Amino acid sequence: NAGVTQTPKFRVLKTGQSMTLLCAQDMNHEYMYWYRQDPGMGLRLIHYSVGEGTTAKGEVPDGYNVSRLKKQNFLLGLESAAPSQTSVYFCASSYWAGNTDTQYFGPGTRLTVL
Amino acid sequence: EDQVTQSPEALRLQEGESSSLNCSYTVSGLRGLFWYRQDPGKGPEFLFTLYSAGEEKEKERLKATLTKKESFLHITAPKPEDSATYLCAVQAGETSGSRLTFGEGTQLTVNP
Numbered sequence: 001n002a003g004v005t006q007t008p009k010f011r012v013l014k015t016g017q018s019m020t021l022l023c024a025q026d027m028n029h030e031y032m033y034w035y036r037q038d039p040g041m042g043l044r045l046i047h048y049s050v051g052e053g054t055t056a057k058g059e060v061p062d063g064y065n066v067s068r069l070k071k072q073n074f075l076l077g078l079e080s081a082a083p084s085q086t087s088v089y090f091c092a093s094s095y096w097a098g099n100t101d102t103q104y105f106g107p108g109t110r111l112t113v114l
Numbered sequence: 115e116d117q118v119t120q121s122p123e124a125l126r127l128q129e130g131e132s133s134s135l136n137c138s139y140t141v142s143g144l145r146g147l148f149w150y151r152q153d154p155g156k157g158p159e160f161l162f163t164l165y166s167a168g169e170e171k172e173k174e175r176l177k178a179t180l181t182k183k184e185s186f187l188h189i190t191a192p193k194p195e196d197s198a199t200y201l202c203a204v205q206a207g208e209t210s211g212s213r214l215t216f217g218e219g220t221q222l223t224v225n226p
Contacts, residue, residue, distance in 0.1 A: 004157075033213075040218065041218070042201075042216045042217060042218040042219065043158070043201070043203075043214075043216040044216075045213045045214070048213065058213060059213070090157050090158070092157075099145060099146070099165060100145050100146035100163060100165070100205055101205075102148070102160055102163055103148075103160070103214060104160060105150075105157035105158045105159070105160075106157050107156055107157050108155075108156070108157050
């Protein structure tokens with residue numbers, strides 16, 4: 001049981017390049033999330049999904065797109081990377097337990113945009 | 115708008131020196147308050163969920179408490195392996211899959 005995994009772990013892009021970050025979970029969780037973590041800003045929600053085929057915007061969605069074609073995978077895309085997108089990206093997944101859903105996080109992807 | 119403020123930003127303790135971390139929050143309709151631990155270069159690791167004022171939860175040397183305005187994470191007789199950043203987050207709203215609003219964290223260092 002690997003939990004939440006993220007690919008790649010590190011990436012360096014040039015401004016204007018595109019890339020896709022992959023998140024996979026093997027816990028059969030319904031909900032998945034993408035966050036970014038920046039110094040002094042804490043964790044901020046980019047996009048999330050409440051089920052296969054559905055996505056929704058979070059707090060900071062501009063410049064990112066997502067897709068949830070399979071329940072276990074959640075993809076985060078950057079179509080034209082900018083230096084402001086240099087950050088550490090975390091994926092999380094959760095299940096509804098009657099009152100709340102506890103989010104479990106992956107190990108992160110450190111992205112640098114030059 | 116939901117807000118979470120953690121204090122202090124950083125805390126240095128000697129091994130065995132007990133202390134508390136604070137998480138104050140403003141939220142409409144709290145469903146849960148979460149504590150996570152984050153080690154350098156890793157993702158947040160879930161510790162506790164608190165649901166209502168007066169609730170307490172314990173895990174080894176950690177004890178989390180909740181009031182209507184704040185939560186405390188008490189660390190009793192800490193060890194160097196307790197060194198990490200501790201994150202607090204709140205979840206509000208009626209629907210499932212609701213977002214978490216995080217504080218900026220408290221960086222704890224425990225010296226041997």
